Amino acid sequence: ITRPELFFILFYITYRDYYSAEIGNPDIRSEYINSFELNYKKNIGEHTVSATVFHRSRKDKIERLRVPYEAGVTLDSMANVGHDYSTGLELSGQVQLTRWWNVNLNGSLYHYKVKNQYKLNGTNEKSTNYDIIWNNAFDLGKSTRIQLDGNFVGPSVPTQGRTDAFWYVNLALRQQLMNRKLSATLAFRDVFNSARYVSKITTSDLQSITRIRPNYPLITLTLSYTFNNFKTKTTQRKEDHDLFEGTNH
Numbered sequence: 001i002t003r004p005e006l007f008f009i010l011f012y013i014t015y016r017d018y019y020s021a022e023i024g025n026p027d028i029r030s031e032y033i034n035s036f037e038l039n040y041k042k043n044i045g046e047h048t049v050s051a052t053v054f055h056r057s058r059k060d061k062i063e064r065l066r067v068p069y070e071a072g073v074t075l076d077s078m079a080n081v082g083h084d085y086s087t088g089l090e091l092s093g094q095v096q097l098t099r100w101w102n103v104n105l106n107g108s109l110y111h112y113k114v115k116n117q118y119k120l121n122g123t124n125e126k127s128t129n130y131d132i133i134w135n136n137a138f139d140l141g142k143s144t145r146i147q148l149d150g151n152f153v154g155p156s157v158p159t160q161g162r163t164d165a166f167w168y169v170n171l172a173l174r175q176q177l178m179n180r181k182l183s184a185t186l187a188f189r190d191v192f193n194s195a196r197y198v199s200k201i202t203t204s205d206l207q208s209i210t211r212i213r214p215n216y217p218l219i220t221l222t223l224s225y226t227f228n229n230f231k232t233k234t235t236q237r238k239e240d241h242d243l244f245e246g247t248n249h
Contacts, residue, residue, distance in 0.1 A: 002031040004062060008078040021069055022076040029080050032059040046096040054110075056086045061114070063159050068206050081159040082117035086110050086129075104135040116159050125157035143176040161201035161208075168195035168243065181226045189218040195243050214243040 010024035034057045041050040060080040069075035088110020095103045109130045116124050131153045138146040152167040172187040197212040 002033065002062070004028045004030065004078065008062070013075070019072060020074050020076065025077050025079055028062065028078055029060045031062055031080075033057070034059075048094040050092050052090040054086070054088065054090065058084050065160060066201055066206065066208055074206070074208055082115045084112065084114040086112050088129075100139045102137045102139075104137075105133075106135075107132045112156065114157065114159055125159070127155070127157040129156050130154040143180065145174045147172045147174070158199075160203065161199060164196075164198040164200075166194075166196050166198075168192070183224045183226070185222045185224075187220045187222070189220075190214055190216060190243060193217075197243075218243075 008024060008028055009026045011026050013021050013023045015021045035054065036056070037052055037054045039050065039052045041048065061082060061084050062078055063081045064076055065079050065081065066074050066076050088108060090106070090108040092104070092106040095105075097103055107130070109128070111126070112129045113126045114124065131151075133149065133151050135149040136147065138148075140146065148169070148171050150167070150169045153165060155165045156163045168190040169192055170187065170189050171191050172185055174183060174185045176183050193216045195214050197210070199208075199210040201208040201210075
């Protein structure tokens with residue numbers, strides 16, 4: 001179950017800029033997701049490969065919709081647009097190239113279909129979606145690690161229009177101090193300034209193109225201190241590409 005965020009339901013109009021406004025939807029419902037997966041994993045020495053065949057369906061999909069509002073101004077709102085279905089394959093591999101260089105490569109390829117039930121200038125769409133994440137970890141001694149990851153996201157089809165493909169690279173340096181109790185991480189997101197979000201909507205009464213370019217450079221410094229010597233549980237995290245503000249859907 002995915003519940004709507006608070007700002008999705010606040011029923012008043014706010015202007016994001018001169019050309020776009022948004023309003024909440026108090027009638028929005030939670031999403032319900034069914035997922036079926038078949039997994040295979042193989043360890044080859046220090047290396048690991050895995051494959052997952054999956055089918056996922058989502059009821060009452062929450063998505064951002066756009067309609068004309070005033071002359072030169074569009075109005076956005078979150079709504080339950082219908083159902084969507086994803087069927088495909090995920091592949092991942094972890095390779096220890098050297099004692100100090102570890103590589104993780106993850107990719108997915110799937111058929112995507114959205115069944116529009118909102119009937120507000122939306123259509124039933126199909127597409128072949130794909131994405132690749134390439135992560136490199138370099139251990140420079142016992143307390144220093146450099147992480148370099150590349151991300152490529154293919155084009156997709158929401159209920160309205162189409163979203164173009166984009167790619168970006170992140171770089172981070174982590175240094176542990178004070179017997180590994182203090183950790184400092186310097187992160188540089190979108191190193192090559194390549195990330196571009198482009199969404200195109202064409203309906204009978206609206207033609208809209210949204211282009212978002214993240215702030216550059218985006219550099220953060222994070223300090224953390226561990227008071228107790230405990231191990232955290234490792235979970236698989238899916239990249240959410242949160243470089244683009246205002247694209248939650």
